[in-house]
Every structure is written in C-alpha cells, then in structure tokens.
Amino acid sequence: MHFAAQTHVDNSFGNSFAFTNANIYGTHVLLESAKNCDTIRRFIHVSTDEVYGEGEDFETAPMQEEHVLEPTNPYAATKAGAEFLVKSYLRSFKLPCLITRGNNVYGPHQFPEKLIPKFTNQLLRDLPVTLHGDGQNTRNFLYVVDVARAFDVILHKGQVGHIYNIGGENEKPNVQVAKDLIALLGKKDREEELITFVPDRKFNDLRYTINSSKLHKLGWKEEMSWEEGLKTTVEWYMKNTYRYGNIDQALVAHPRIASLVQK
Secondary structure, X not given: OEOOOOOOHHHHHHOHHHHHHHHHHHHHHHHHHHHOOOOOOOEEEEEEHHHHOOOOOOOOOOXXXXXXXXXXXXXXXXXXXXXXXXXXXXXXXXXXXXXXXXXXXXXXXXXXXXXXXXXXXXXXXXXXXXXXXXXXXXXXXXXXXXXXXXXXXXXXXXXXXXXXXXXXXXEEEHXXXXXXXXXXXXXXXXXXXXXXXXXXXXXXXXXOOEOOHHHHXXXXXXXXXXXXXXXXXXXXXXXXXXXXXXXXXXXXXXXXXXXXXOO
C-alpha cells in the first residue's frame, strides 16, 4: 500500500521539484521493486481527488473514476503522473495494481501544516486563523479511521486494475471549518477577531466532489460524524501538540517547509 508522498499544495508551489522527485520518481522506484518481487499480490497506489481538477460550481456532477484527469497545481500533477506509471506497470508487466482517489483526510496525529490542525494550533496559541481568499473554497473532510477502513476494504475486496474513489459527505467551506473550530474551543464570542483573510494561493480549486458508489458496493460507508470527528481531533491536539516541537513555520499563511527545498 503506497501512501508515501509529498502532499501539501502550498508547498508544491514553492518546491515543486521535490514533489516530482517524491511522487513520480518515488512511485517508479516502488513499482520497479514490486515488479521484481514474485510474492506481490496487490499494489495499492494511494492517489487523491485533486487529480480530477476543479469542480466549478455546486451543480457539477460528482466525478467518477472514469473522469478525465485535469490537475491544476504541481502537487496534483505529480500524483496524476504517478498514476500513469502505475497503469503502465499493470498493462506492461501485469503488476496487480489498484488506485484510490480520496477526499481530504483529517484526524489526530496529522502534521499541523494541514488545514484543521493548522487552524486548531493557531487558535490554541490565540492567533487568528489565516483563511485563503474569501474562505469559500470547499473541501470534503473524511475522518482518518473511516479512511483506514476504506483501505482495508479495498485491500481485501477491491478488484485488480480498478480505481476507487474514497469520499464522504462532509463538504465544508473553509470559513465554516474555522467557525466550527472557534466554537469548539469556546471562543465564539471572539469569532470576528479570530478570522483573518490572506491572499489566495496561486490557484485554488473551488471544490472537489467525487462519487464513491464503487466503494460503497464493496461494503464501505462513512461512519464518523463531522461534529464528533472534529471534537476528537481538537481534543487530541490540545493534549499532544507539544510532540511536534517548533511548528511556527507550518502555521504561517503560506508555508514553505524548509525540508522540501532542494539543496
């Protein structure tokens, strides 16, 4: 199960070569290694809903697995490129590959450069959250345990050569995520001062919406509610953020994590 990747879109605008190296070359290395291993029964490549590109409005039909890939940022483009390598090894070498494309994952233990832990940690430091643009871009957030169950189902029941969307029902504008976190942390009376709007990233997809009916037919469904998942996540960061050490660089409006910079 190939989860390894550089994943943060903001970082990909500033350090795109690192994304090509990790996501395309790294995937190629794993495919070549798997090809030469006689005991490989399944190679599950973990991709992202971002390879589909932008859903332009709320009338856009949910994207199915056969949809043409139209990535709009360097991160998504490298994940799409990796998918083509995976498909080529399936066809050329009969490597038993499957591909998944999932919604945004959230939950405990996630590094604070991602939206929910970033906003949570900003608020825990009594800093305002930094919303890109007007905050109306939406994402569908899927709790990490539900995602883990989806991979377990795909591992045991998925069909080789197939692609499976992993999507839930918690589509939220980023500004609503911020408001929900502010309320959870007991700061609703300061909501206005704790929300700031910063310049948008170079290109920010409005929304991603995917159809997960293929996965539902295998027996998977989303179980964690947004309210309970967010509460569990915030409680974890309140107790455990210290584990990350100095995360100041991850909490700026447009992070460029130094470890990704090519030397």
